[in-house]
Amino acid sequence: MGFKKIPVKGMCDITPSEMRLRQKLLSDIRSSYAKFGFEEIETPVMEHIENLTSKQGGENEKLIFKVMKRGAELERSKASGKELADCGMRYDLTVPLARFYANNGAKLLSPFKAMQIGCVWRADNPQKGRFRQFMQCDIDILGDGTNFAEIELITATADMLAHIFGEGGPKLTVHVNDRRILTAVALKAGFSAEDTASALISLDKLDKIGYGGVGEELVNKGFCKELAERYLGIYKNCADGITCAEFCASAGCGDKEVIDSLSEIIDCCSTAVGNKALITFDPSLVRGMGYYTGPIFEVTLEGFPFSVAGGGRYDEMIEKFSGVKTNAVGFSIGFERIVTVLKDLRGQEMKLTENGVAFIIEKGASVQKKMSVFAEAQALRAGGAVVTVQPMKKNLKFQIDELIANGYTDVRRIYAKEL
Amino acid sequence: MGFKKIPVKGMCDITPSEMRLRQKLLSDIRSSYAKFGFEEIETPVMEHIENLTSKQGGENEKLIFKVMKRGAELERSKASGKELADCGMRYDLTVPLARFYANNGAKLLSPFKAMQIGCVWRADNPQKGRFRQFMQCDIDILGDGTNFAEIELITATADMLAHIFGEGGPKLTVHVNDRRILTAVALKAGFSAEDTASALISLDKLDKIGYGGVGEELVNKGFCKELAERYLGIYKNCADGITCAEFCASAGCGDKEVIDSLSEIIDCCSTAVGNKALITFDPSLVRGMGYYTGPIFEVTLEGFPFSVAGGGRYDEMIEKFSGVKTNAVGFSIGFERIVTVLKDLRGQEMKLTENGVAFIIEKGASVQKKMSVFAEAQALRAGGAVVTVQPMKKNLKFQIDELIANGYTDVRRIYAKEL
Numbered sequence: 154m155g156f157k158k159i160p161v162k163g164m165c166d167i168t169p170s171e172m173r174l175r176q177k178l179l180s181d182i183r184s185s186y187a188k189f190g191f192e193e194i195e196t197p198v199m200e201h202i203e204n205l206t207s208k209q210g211g212e213n214e215k216l217i218f219k220v221m222k223r224g225a226e227l228e229r230s231k232a233s234g235k236e237l238a239d240c241g242m243r244y245d246l247t248v249p250l251a252r253f254y255a256n257n258g259a260k261l262l263s264p265f266k267a268m269q270i271g272c273v274w275r276a277d278n279p280q281k282g283r284f285r286q287f288m289q290c291d292i293d294i295l296g297d298g299t300n301f302a303e304i305e306l307i308t309a310t311a312d313m314l315a316h317i318f319g320e321g322g323p324k325l326t327v328h329v330n331d332r333r334i335l336t337a338v339a340l341k342a343g344f345s346a347e348d349t350a351s352a353l354i355s356l357d358k359l360d361k362i363g364y365g366g367v368g369e370e371l372v373n374k375g376f377c378k379e380l381a382e383r384y385l386g387i388y389k390n391c392a393d394g395i396t397c398a399e400f401c402a403s404a405g406c407g408d409k410e411v412i413d414s415l416s417e418i419i420d421c422c423s424t425a426v427g428n429k430a431l432i433t434f435d436p437s438l439v440r441g442m443g444y445y446t447g448p449i450f451e452v453t454l455e456g457f458p459f460s461v462a463g464g465g466r467y468d469e470m471i472e473k474f475s476g477v478k479t480n481a482v483g484f485s486i487g488f489e490r491i492v493t494v495l496k497d498l499r500g501q502e503m504k505l506t507e508n509g510v511a512f513i514i515e516k517g518a519s520v521q522k523k524m525s526v527f528a529e530a531q532a533l534r535a536g537g538a539v540v541t542v543q544p545m546k547k548n549l550k551f552q553i554d555e556l557i558a559n560g561y562t563d564v565r566r567i568y569a570k571e572l
Numbered sequence: 573m574g575f576k577k578i579p580v581k582g583m584c585d586i587t588p589s590e591m592r593l594r595q596k597l598l599s600d601i602r603s604s605y606a607k608f609g610f611e612e613i614e615t616p617v618m619e620h621i622e623n624l625t626s627k628q629g630g631e632n633e634k635l636i637f638k639v640m641k642r643g644a645e646l647e648r649s650k651a652s653g654k655e656l657a658d659c660g661m662r663y664d665l666t667v668p669l670a671r672f673y674a675n676n677g678a679k680l681l682s683p684f685k686a687m688q689i690g691c692v693w694r695a696d697n698p699q700k701g702r703f704r705q706f707m708q709c710d711i712d713i714l715g716d717g718t719n720f721a722e723i724e725l726i727t728a729t730a731d732m733l734a735h736i737f738g739e740g741g742p743k744l745t746v747h748v749n750d751r752r753i754l755t756a757v758a759l760k761a762g763f764s765a766e767d768t769a770s771a772l773i774s775l776d777k778l779d780k781i782g783y784g785g786v787g788e789e790l791v792n793k794g795f796c797k798e799l800a801e802r803y804l805g806i807y808k809n810c811a812d813g814i815t816c817a818e819f820c821a822s823a824g825c826g827d828k829e830v831i832d833s834l835s836e837i838i839d840c841c842s843t844a845v846g847n848k849a850l851i852t853f854d855p856s857l858v859r860g861m862g863y864y865t866g867p868i869f870e871v872t873l874e875g876f877p878f879s880v881a882g883g884g885r886y887d888e889m890i891e892k893f894s895g896v897k898t899n900a901v902g903f904s905i906g907f908e909r910i911v912t913v914l915k916d917l918r919g920q921e922m923k924l925t926e927n928g929v930a931f932i933i934e935k936g937a938s939v940q941k942k943m944s945v946f947a948e949a950q951a952l953r954a955g956g957a958v959v960t961v962q963p964m965k966k967n968l969k970f971q972i973d974e975l976i977a978n979g980y981t982d983v984r985r986i987y988a989k990e991l
Contacts (some may be wrong), residue, residue, distance in 0.1 A: 156621045156893045158674035161659050164616035166672050168679060174613045183595070188953040190960035190980075192924055193591045195584035197705050198617065199637075201576045204747050218618075219640045221657060224696050236689070237656065238640060240580050253585050255577035260587060262978055264962055272617070276642050286616050299963040301933065304946055310951070425946040472576045505611055511977070514720065520836050527723055527844040531731070535609040541609035543683050544718045559681055561609075 163277070163285030171384060173503040175288075175492060176315065179270060182290055182486075185313035186453055189305060191268035191292050192261075198272065199240040204252055206241075207473070212441075216275040218242040218285075242274035246291045247444075247470070247483060254295050255475030264297035266305070269489075272461060282493055293483035295471065302482040303418045303448050303466065307432065308425045310484045315429035317491065322498070324455035328435035330420055331448045332465070333411045334401065335439060341406040342384035346428065348376070352384060357439035364389060388437050395406040397434040443468050446459040450484065457494060462486040506539035511561035512553060515545040517569035526567055582696070582704030592922040594707075597736065598689060601709055601905075604732035608724060610687035610711050611680075615668040617691065623671055626892070631860075635694040637661040637704075641876075646847035661693035665710045666863075666889070666902060673714050673919040674894030680685040683716035685724070689907075701912055712902035714890065721901040722867050722885065723839045726851065727844045729881055729903045733871060734848035736910065741917070743874035747854035748838055750867045751884070752830045753820065754858060767795070769862065771803065776858035783808060797916060807856050818854045834867060863889050869903065876913060881905040923979040925958035930980035932971060933962045936988035945986055 160166055167175065183193070205217055219238035222230055230237050243249050246269045253264070269291045276285060278345070292309060294302035307327055314325055339349040355370045362370070364385050371381040387404045397415045401407030415434070422432045430452075440449045440463055449465035464484035471479035509534055512526050532542045541561065546552040553564050579585055586594065602612070622872050624636055638657035641649055649656050662668050665688045673684070688710045695704060711728060713721035733744055748991050754775070758768040774789045781789070783804050790800040820826030834853070841851045849871075859868045859882060868884035873876055883903035890898035924944045929952055949959045960980065965971045972983050 155675075157623055157628060158671055160616050160619050160671075160675070161620055164618065165690075166616075166676055167614040168676055169613055170613035172614060176612065187924075188956075190924065190928065190958055192588035194588055195586040195591060195594065197579050197585075199580050199583065199705070201580055204576055207575060209981075218642075218659075220661075221638045222639055223637075240637075242639070252575070252577055252579075254578070255575075255588055257585055262974065266960065286618070297962060299935075301961050304942075305961055308946065308950065312953075364819050408785065417942065420939060421943050421946045424943045425950045447813055474577050485672075505606075505609065509609065516718075520839060523720075523723075524840050524843045525838065527727065527840045531844045531846075535608075539607055539609055541685065542720050542724055543716060544720055555681065564821055 163279035164282060165286075168365065169505065170502040171492075173505070174495060174506070174520050175242065175488075177269055177503065178488070178492065178495065179290075181317055182270070182313060182478045183268070185316050186268050186292055186309055189292075189309040191266045191309070193268045193270065194250075194253060195271065196243070196246075196253050198274075199269070200243050200244055200249060200252065202236065202238050202241050204248060204474075207248075213244040213275060216273045216277050217244055218276055240294075244275050245273055246271060246289050246485070247293075247467070250293055250295075250483075251471045251474045251481075254471055254479065254481075255477075258295075258377075258477075258479075260476065263295075264302065265295045267291075267293045267295065269293075282489070284489065289485055290488050291483055291485045293477055293481060293512040295481050297482070297546040298468075298480040300448070301415045302480070303450075304421045304425070306464065306482055306484040307422045307450055310452060310486065311422070311426045311430035311432070314461070314491075315426070316455075316485075318498070323457065325430035326453050326455070327422070327430055327432045328438045328451045328453065329415065329432060329448065330438040330450075331411055331415050331434050332398075332445050333447060334397070334407050334415070336434075337401075337408065338387055338404050339384065341404060342387060343380050344376070344384070353439050355389075356384075356437060357441060359388075359437050391436055392407075395436065396435065397436075400434065411447075418448060440465055441449070442467075444483070448482070452486075454494060459490060460487070461490050461494065502512065506560040508563065509541065509559075509561040510540035510563040510565065511541045511556045512540070512565050513545045513549075513556075514542065514567040515569045517521075518567055519569075522567060580704075580809075584703060584705075588922040588924065590911075592924070593914060594907075596922065597907070597911065598709075600736055601732060602687070604735050605687050605711055605728055608685065608711075610685045610728070612687045612689065613664070613669075613672060614688070614690065615665075615672050617661055617693075619662050619668060619671065621655065621657050621660050623667060623893075624663065626667075628816070632663040632694060635696050636663055637693050637695055640767070656951035663694050664692055665690060665708050665904070666712075669712055669714075669902075670890045670893045670900075673890055673898065674896075677714075677894065677896075677898075682712045682714075683721065686710075686712045686714065688712075688841050701908070703908065706906040709907050710902055710904045712900060714898055714900050716901070717887075719833045719867070719898040721839050721899070723840045723844070725883065725901055725903040726837065726841045726869055729871065729883075729905065730841070730845045730849035730851070733880070733905075733910075736847070737917070738913075742876065742913075744849035745872050745874070746849055746851045747842070747857045747870045748834065748851060748867065749854050749857040750830055750834050751815075751864050752866060753816070753826050753834070753855070755819075756825040756827070757806055757823050757855075758803065760823060761806060762799050763795070763803070771795075772858050773858060775803075775807075776796075776860060778807075778856050789849040809811070810855055812964075814853065814855065819853065819855045823840070830866075831942055837867060859884055861886075867901075871905075873913060878909060879906070881912065927978040927982065928958035928960065928978075928980040929982040930975045930985065931959070931961045931984050931986060932968075932975075933961065933965045933986040934988045937986055938988075941986060942970065 220240040222239045253480045339352040355367050368381045419432050444467045445465040446465035446468045451460045452462040466482045468480050477570045533540045639659040641658045755768045755895045758771040765773045774786050787800045838851050864884040865887045866885035870879045871881040885901045887899050952959045
């Protein structure tokens with residue numbers, strides 16, 4: 154009949170036991186961020202196609218799900234060979250936030266601490282643990298040019314993650330760096346100003362392909378071998394746990410104001426989060442998105458090969474929407490990855506209830522009997538219990554076992570005749 | 573620069589104060605339905621275009637936002653003049669549920685009590701209070717052929733709405749009818765079997781255009797005046813509060829089993845919900861969707877001209893996806909309408925906090941001072957307080973007033989030098 158029962162490619166149905174885990178996690182995230190004064194907002198899942206293809210989204214712009222024009226306008230566009238889409242699904246929560254702030258900023262507290270929880274869509278090739286529809290949770294501070302914004306974001310994220318994984322959970326590390334230091338190092342090594350972005354893109358692959366791979370890539374891009382070696386040498390010789398000031402001194406570059414501010418971020422966050430997380434300077438942290446302008450950060454969990462959160466300062470994006478220069482810093486957590494980690498760590502399913510009551514009524518029971526069952530069920534619910542009422546099945550034993558397995562430990566049988 | 577700061581047509585940005593109202597409402601709905609054993613599930617926002625254009629969605633199928641194919645497949649489809657979309661945004665939560673159950677039914681409790689909370693999209697002409705992206709909350713019971721499913725759904729919805737509006741809220745009425753009785757009346761009046769659907773579509777407009785209007789429409793459709801009058805006469809002569817049995821007796825039609833079952837639904841629900849809502853037989857309730865096969869219901873609030881929830885039994889839809897006959901009953905609440913009603917009734921805004929703490933730090937404060945502020949902020953948060961830290965502004969008085977107005981009643985100023 155043409156009906157398809159599996160979801161569209163790369164997207165998932167979420168069954169009750171996973172939903173319970175996700176809802177618990179969302180509620181923990183919301184309450185944890187709320188203590189920092191982050192205020193939740195929501196934007197439509199679709200954005201104007203012009204906003205999504207404005208070069209703010211880097212590689213993600215190639216992955217947009219486009220939404221078609223409708224009716225007469227679609228026909229006109231087809232006839233004239235124009236763009237057939239007027240909207241697209243958002244590929245991140247940052248572009249919508251920039252638009253939101255341009256549209257609503259006047260009504261909001263300043264600085265504005267935003268929280269966004271919502272799905273984003275990317276027409277990527279689906280892989281294990283990577284979907285075409287996935288949830289993101291972002292916090293952003295708009296309108297604060299001081300490093301308090303970075304400190305609040307890092308502290309809030311570390312605090313939230315520590316709370317979620319609980320005591321005995323995997324060790325959290327927040328890696329911190331600054332785009333301006335990365336650029337200064339590339340310049341110091343001898344890259345021209347227009348080549349620093351390219352150098353950073355290669356350096357970003359260090360985790361995956363190592364110094365050998367990055368060096369090779371730089372040479373393949375046409376940079377001379379000596380330059381590549383001089384550049385990577387600066388990073389290779391770093392001791393673990395090197396401070397930002399030490400690194401910049403040994404590299405012989407970096408602006409004092411930038412170094413002091415980054416050190417302050419690390420010191421203040423370390424004091425605030427205590428032993429819940431290690432806040433550390435990471436000289437080779439790059440972060441993919443080109444729109445970052447200052448400090449950048451990323452969170453890793455001991456024993457897991459991916460980061461679970463990342464962010465940074467992007468002081469130039471909102472101006473492109475509003476025309477008004479607006480400081481902005483954001484931290485985005487990878488909700489789906491955290492779900493994966495929690496499933497890995499806990500394994501067990503969350504049940505609907507632990508001590509629910511189920512009434513099962515035999516066919517032919519009188520109206521009076523049914524009325525009293527439904528009234529009793531309501532009275533139990535008013536007392537806080539989870540209660541269900543259902544017809545008695547032929548295989549009564551199976552029915553009762555299944556109910557008990559699902560947490561309805563109190564199963565009450567109502568027969569048509571008194572026994 | 574081509575950036576647009578307003579959202580796409582018919583969709584809204586949701587600011588913090590409205591988000592707080594919505595989140596509170598969602599959390600009340602979830603906890604209220606959970607007591608009945610409804611389990612939350614989620615499906616992707618996009619469905620295969622074939623599933624959405626399968627004549628299950630009635631008029632809504634004309635309003636689908638279509639999502640374009642991508643890459644080489646798009647080019648091939650353009651060249652060959654084929655459909656350019658492979659997916660569409662869901663226009664309701666019922667079609668996705670039918671697909672979900674066909675895909676996942678084997679893993680679920682039976683009967684399965686589903687809860688879905690999510691947005692749907694319709695490319696309708698935007699009107700006041702009517703949007704192109706809006707939230708729906710549905711509960712459905714799948715796999716229960718008895719009227720316990722209707723009783724549980726109606727009781728759960730009435731209980732939830734009564735809880736949300738609270739004591740002193742507008743009076744709730746649940747209107748109940750049955751498609752089979754509607755059809756029997758049309759046949760009895762003299763419509764042929766193939767014309768009953770058309771008669772029902774006209775009768776559905778009674779609220780809006782009255783008996784005169786419905787009669788005129790029937791005549792315009794080509795039915796004779798006597799038939800229209802005979803048909804409407806059956807409804808016109810009904811006393812308020814007429815029971816299902818009385819109505820069917822006076823109309824001289826209706827199957828005894830159907831009448832008894834509907835009476836049982838009304839009796840059991842009335843006992844269970846007590847004075848929280850009036851459950852009443854409404855002979856002229858039709859409900860738009862053609863897929864209903866049995867009892868139908870709708871909730872109204874005294875003083876508001878629209879229904880806030882509606883549903884019914886649709887025993888034939890899921891089979892179209894799974895090939896397996898599956899009983900199904902659903903109740904959908906109009907989340908956006910309830911938000912509108914709550915705003916109307918309460919008026920006042922929910923604040924972020926009532927007694928938050930704000931630290932405002934003057935430029936030039938020492939690192940030590942900042943470290944101690946951020947540590948103190950964390951200690952206060954650990955104690956449950958909402959705390960924010962921000963830079964001191966030039967207009968300090970305005971800054972403090974704004975913070976206090978937003979519920980940060982304890983504003984602490986940190987100066988660079990001791991005063």
